[in-house]
Amino acid sequence: MATVLSVSGSPSATSRTVRLLRHLDAGLAAQGHEVIPLDVRTLPAHALLGADFAHPEIVRATELFARADGIVVGTPVYKAAYSGLLKTLLDLLPQYALTGKTVLPLATGGTTAHVLALDYALRPVLSSMGAAHIVPGWFVLDQHITTGDDGGVALDPASAAPLDQVVAQFAAALDRTAPVPAAR
Numbered sequence: 721m722a723t724v725l726s727v728s729g730s731p732s733a734t735s736r737t738v739r740l741l742r743h744l745d746a747g748l749a750a751q752g753h754e755v756i757p758l759d760v761r762t763l764p765a766h767a768l769l770g771a772d773f774a775h776p777e778i779v780r781a782t783e784l785f786a787r788a789d790g791i792v793v794g795t796p797v798y799k800a801a802y803s804g805l806l807k808t809l810l811d812l813l814p815q816y817a818l819t820g821k822t823v824l825p826l827a828t829g830g831t832t833a834h835v836l837a838l839d840y841a842l843r844p845v846l847s848s849m850g851a852a853h854i855v856p857g858w859f860v861l862d863q864h865i866t867t868g869d870d871g872g873v874a875l876d877p878a879s880a881a882p883l884d885q886v887v888a889q890f891a892a893a894l895d896r897t898a899p900v901p902a903a904r
């Protein structure tokens with residue numbers, strides 16, 4: 721099974737993007753994948769903004785990227801693009817940090833007018849970092865992510881069905897590329 725790093729680029733303490741990612745993480749973990757959450761907002765701001773490549777938490781984040789077979793990149797849409805917070809971390813990673821990785825790009829946003837931000841803004845950056853396979857991503861309207869009666873994440877069916885599909889495609893791509901455990 722694969723190791724998946726699930727990265728949120730939202731600066732919000734009550735982030736819908738994070739809630740969405742943790743919901744999807746649970747599904748991937750239930751399939752047997754090791755899922756490691758990484759919220760960029762928890763990394764030290766001075767290291768991100770001061771380009772402190774050697775800061776232990778930046779080094780650790782870089783190692784998590786290197787270890788992962790698959791990476792889920794979730795961002796809110798800000799000003800018709802991905803968040804600046806996400807970019808501060810991507811800028812500190814090695815140029816080809818995504819070499820050999822399978823990547824699932826996801827965005828949440830307030831208006832479908834910016835649904836293409838994933839393709840014109842985020843995807844080229846991920847591609848420039850050497851991602852082996854960027855599977856189709858999905859844009860989720862913020863109002864489609866709510867809290868259910870059980871306290872868990874509730875997704876509007878209009879988003880839940882396509883999300884199931886892109887996550888299934890991501891998982892299938894991981895299964896094709898993840899290292900097979902050595903026979904005993």
Ligand SMILES: Cc1cc2nc3c(=O)[nH]c(=O)nc-3n(C[C@H](O)[C@H](O)[C@H](O)COP(=O)(O)O)c2cc1C
Nearest residue numbers: 730735736737796797798799800828829830831862
């Ligand atoms: C500063 C700011 C800028 C935003 N710009 C856009 C935008 O250009 N397009 C859009 O669809 N939504 C925009 N939004 C709405 C957010 O993308 C949306 O609410 C998102 O789900 C927030 O995710 P979060 O809760 O994980 O931070 C903006 C929100 C903020 C706070």
